[in-house]
Amino acid sequence: MRHSTLALLTVVTAAGVSYGYAGSPADAPLATALNRTVSVTLPDSHNVFPPGEGADIANSQCMICHSAGMVTRQPPLSYDEWKLEINKMRSAYGAPLPENQVDSLAKYLTAIAGKPQGK
Structure with missing residues (x-):
């Protein structure tokens, strides 16, 4: 052998x-x-997420990989859809977002880029 x-x-x-x-x-x-x-050299962005409860989470966590504009230009998602997207970022891509911030971030993203209620 x-x-x-x-x-x-x-x-x-x-x-x-x-x-x-x-x-x-x-x-x-x-x-x-x-x-x-x-x-x-990464592009410098002065654009941040719109003000609101949860903007601090989005600015500190989402902008690690995404621009604010990239996120806000997504098709409108429901709260449950945003929550699925956020958890996908955590599990599939290793986003360091703590589990206890998922609900707050999903509520914020639904408020700024979500489906109107009832749809």
């Missing part, structure tokens, strides 16, 4: 992109050859 050895090298850049190498250790690139600095 023949065994082979592979070298596995993963480099994670500041932008979160990883590059990998799987091959013979003798052919592996030197880590110093892959070591580089990546500079990323």
Whole structure:
């Protein structure tokens, strides 16, 4: 039985992109050859969520990944739909929003970008 050895090298850049190498250790690139600095400039946004009870949660939590405009341009959602969206962001994408803020945020988003009641 023949065994082979592979070298596995993963480099994670500041932008979160990883590059990998799987091959013979003798052919592996030197880590110093892959070591580089990546500079990323994110757009500066002065736009925040409209005032209201829960705006502080939206500004501190949603804007980690989204612009206020991106969220407010979504189709109108009901309270239950916003709650599902928020919990999807928490479970599928790792949004650090504490569970005890989900209801408040859903109420706020429904108030500013929600379906009219009864629809």
